Amino acid sequence: MAQDKTIMLPIFLSLLLSASDALVQDFCVGDLSAADTPAGYPCKKVSAVTCDDFVFTGLGKAGNTSNIIKAAVTPAFVGQFPAVNGLGISAARLDLAPGGVVPLHTHPGGSELLVVVQGTICAGFISSANAVYFTTLYKGDTMVFPQGQLHFQINSGNDNAVAIVSFSSPNPGLQITSFALFANSLPSAVVEKVTFLDDEQVKKLKKVLGGTG
Incomplete structure (x- = not known):
């Protein structure tokens, strides 16, 4: 038996090292011409990667806040910044007009960390136990919003x-509750049932947010 263990040890170490080599790489700049998968995009050929792939300049410009919520989010997710593919990080800029x-x-795909660089922001989240955590943030303040929590x-x-916002995912996803309820074709009668709002309120919100039904 001792001899069998002696024989198996080098084989085991060899397999372990081979697996490690297969999993470890410096980066995987996303090839956006291919389909996205739960594991991310396939890697762009290293021979085609340049320094420009690792630089994103879009967060230096203010977003357009001329909209119904007077806010703009400029993302640096994998779709805009392929270098974050597989790295478990991404970023965005948030602009809020008065x-x-x-x-x-x-x-749903990642936690968020927000750093205020200008102005004053009231921010908060609601836990799955319906506990509320909110405060007023000033320049230099930071707040974290755990993955999947309404905020x-x-x-x-x-x-x-x-x-400036960072995420623990290259593609954290986004679902805005108001738009999910009132900016689609879900019948008003169903929305009324699940929200306890009356018909007039639901149809008013659908009209404002572009929903039908």
């Missing part, structure tokens, strides 16, 4: 507010 709000929403950001000042 009165601007990012309504209750969730990122929001509101410009609570009189000037434009800006934040």
Whole structure:
């Protein structure tokens, strides 16, 4: 038996090292011409990768806040910044005009860390136990929103507010509760049942947000 163990040990070590070599690589810049998968995009050929692949300049410019929520999110997710493919990180810029709000929403694919760089932002989240955590953030303040939790950001000042956001996923996903309920074709009668709102309120919100039914 001791001899069998002696024989098996080098084989085991060889297999372990081979598996490690297969899993370890410096980077995997996403090939966006291919289909996305749960594991991310296939890697762009290393011979085609340049320094420019690792640089994203889009967060230096303010987003357009001329919309119903007076807010803009400029993402640096894998779709815009393929170098984050497989790295478990991404970023975005949040612009909030006075009165601007990012309504209750969730990122099913990752946790969020927000850093205020300008203005004042009221932000918070609601846990799965319906506990509420919210506060007012000022320049330099940071808040984290755990993965999958409903959260929001509101410009609570009189000037434009800006934040830089990072995520624990290259593609954290987004679902805004208000749009999920009132910006689609789900019949009003169903929405009324699941929200306890009356017909007039539901149809008003559908009209505002572009829903039908």
